Amino acid sequence: MSPDSALAAADDDWKSEVWRLLGEVxxxxxxxxxxxxxxxxxxVRGATRAEVRxxxxxxxxxxxxxxxxxxxxxxxxxxAGYLDAAVExxxxxxxxxxxxxxAGRAKLIDYGIAPPAEAVSNxxxxxxxxxxxxxxxxxxxxxxxxxxGSTPCKAHYTCTACLEPFDYFKCI
Amino acid sequence: MSAQSDLAPGADARLHYVLRLADxxxxxxxxxxxxxxHAPALEEDLGLANIALDxxxxxxxxxxxxxxxxxxxxxxxxxxxxxxxxEFFNLTLVEQPNGDFGYSIVRQLLVAxxxxxxxxxxxxxxxxxxxxxxxxxxxxxxYHVRYSASxxxxxxxxTAESHARVQAxxxxxxxxxxxxxxxxxxxxxxxxxxxAPSAASLKARWSARIDAVLVEATLRRPSDSIYPxxxxxxxxxxxxxxxxxxxxxxxxxYPGAEW
Numbered sequence: 001m002s003p004d005s006a007l008a009a010a011d012d013d014w015k016s017e018v019w020r021l022l023g024e025v026x027x028x029x030x031x032x033x034x035x036x037x038x039x040x041x042x043x044v045r046g047a048t049r050a051e052v053r054x055x056x057x058x059x060x061x062x063x064x065x066x067x068x069x070x071x072x073x074x075x076x077x078x079x080a081g082y083l084d085a086a087v088e089x090x091x092x093x094x095x096x097x098x099x100x101x102x103a104g105r106a107k108l109i110d111y112g113i114a115p116p117a118e119a120v121s122n123x124x125x126x127x128x129x130x131x132x133x134x135x136x137x138x139x140x141x142x143x144x145x146x147x148x149g150s151t152p153c154k155a156h157y158t159c160t161a162c163l164e165p166f167d168y169f170k171c172i
Numbered sequence: 173m174s175a176q177s178d179l180a181p182g183a184d185a186r187l188h189y190v191l192r193l194a195d196x197x198x199x200x201x202x203x204x205x206x207x208x209x210h211a212p213a214l215e216e217d218l219g220l221a222n223i224a225l226d227x228x229x230x231x232x233x234x235x236x237x238x239x240x241x242x243x244x245x246x247x248x249x250x251x252x253x254x255x256x257x258x259e260f261f262n263l264t265l266v267e268q269p270n271g272d273f274g275y276s277i278v279r280q281l282l283v284a285x286x287x288x289x290x291x292x293x294x295x296x297x298x299x300x301x302x303x304x305x306x307x308x309x310x311x312x313x314x315y316h317v318r319y320s321a322s323x324x325x326x327x328x329x330x331t332a333e334s335h336a337r338v339q340a341x342x343x344x345x346x347x348x349x350x351x352x353x354x355x356x357x358x359x360x361x362x363x364x365x366x367x368a369p370s371a372a373s374l375k376a377r378w379s380a381r382i383d384a385v386l387v388e389a390t391l392r393r394p395s396d397s398i399y400p401x402x403x404x405x406x407x408x409x410x411x412x413x414x415x416x417x418x419x420x421x422x423x424x425x426y427p428g429a430e431w
Binding site: 058061062063064091093094095096145146147148149150151156170172 | 221312
C-alpha cells in the first residue's frame with residue numbers, strides 16, 4: 001500500500017466512524033428515529049479528523065428540535081474525541097419527507113406514526129387523496145382530524161376501523 | 173412614531189426588503205401565538221400554534237440574513253426585540269388584532285395566499301440566500317393556505333352566524349390588502365436587480381387564488397380601497413405598538429436576559 005492510499009483509508013475510517021456516531025443521535029421529537037433515518041445529515045467533511053464539519057438541514061424552519069439536534073451532534077462527537085466538530089446548517093435544497101430512509105419509515109410504523117404516504121416528487125400526488133394507513137391495524141379507512149398535530153411535521157388522523165387516533169408524518 | 177429611526181433612511185434597499193419579509197412573518201407569528209390556549213378547539217389551538225412556529229422560524233432565517241446585510245454586529249434577537257414600531261416594515265394587515273377565530277382565519281388566508289405567491293417567485297431570485305429561505309418556507313406556507321382556506325369555506329358556507337362573521341371580517345380586513353400590490357423605490361430596486369418579483373404580478377395571482385376560495389365559501393369580495401396603508405414603510409396602525417410592548421417587554425426590562 002502506498003503512503004497515499006494508506007492515508008486515504010485512514011481518512012475513510014474516521015468519516016465512517018462519524019457517520020456511525022450520527023446514526024446514534026436521536027430526533028428529540030420522534031426519538032425512535034436517528035437523524036440519519038430522518039435524512040437530515042447532508043455531509044461529513046474535513047481535511048483531517050480535527051476539522052470535522054457536519055452539514056445538517058432543518059426539517060421545518062421553525063422546528064425547535066433543530067437547535068437541540070445541533071447540540072446533540074456536537075456533544076456526541078466531542079465524547080468520541082472530535083472536540084472541534086462543528087455543525088453547519090444547510091438550507092438548500094430544502095429537506096423533504098422523501099428523505100426519510102426505508103428503515104426510518106419502518107420504525108415510524110412500529111412507533112405508531114403513519115409515514116408520509118407518497119413521494120413529494122411524484123406529480124401524481126396532486127391528483128386525488130393519498131391512501132393513509134392506520135399504523136396499528138393497517139386499515140385505509142382513516143380520517144383527517146387536523147392538518148396539524150403534536151409537532152409541525154405531523155397531522156392528526158383517526159382510524160375509523162380500529163378507532164385509534166394516530167399521528168401522520170406529513171408529505172412536505 | 174419614534175422620532176429617530178435607528179435604521180438609516182435610504183439604507184441598503186435589499187436590507188429593507190428582507191426586513192419587510194421578516195417582519196411580516198414575525199408579527200403574524202406573534203399574533204397567532206396569542207391564540208395559544210384560547211382557540212375554540214384543541215386541534216385549532218395546535219394548528220394556529222404550528223403556523224405561528226413556522227412563521228417565527230421563517231422570521232429567524234430572514235432576520236439573521238438582515239443582520240448580516242446590516243453589518244453592524246446586531247443579531248436576529250436584537251432586531252426582533254429592540255427595534256421600535258417605526259423601524260418595523262411588516263404589512264399593515266398582519267398587525268391587526270386577532271378578533272374572533274373567523275377574523276384570524278380570514279387574515280391568515282389573505283396573508284398566506286400572498287406569501288405562497290411570494291415564496292414561489294422568490295425561489296428563482298438572483299439572491300441565493302433568499303431563494304433558499306423561500307424554498308423551505310414555501311412548503312410550510314402551502315399547509316397554511318390549505319388550513320385557512322378550508323376554514324374560510326367551512327365558516328363562509330356554514331351557518332348564518334358564521335357566514336355573517338367571516339363576511340364582516342373580510343369587509344374589515346380587505347382595505348389592508350391594497351398594500352399587497354403597492355410598489356415603492358425599494359420594490360423597484362429589487363425587481364430591477366432580479367431579486368424580487370413585482371408586487372403587481374403577485375397581487376394579480378393572489379387575487380385569482382382568493383377569488384376561488386371566496387366563491388366556494390359563498391362570500392362576497394369587497395371593493396378595493398384606495399387608502400394607501402404604509403406598514404412596509406414603517407408607518408403603522410396603533411395596534412403594532414401595543415403588541416411590541418408585550419413582545420419586547422422582557423428584553424427591554426432586563427437587557428440581555430437569556431432563557
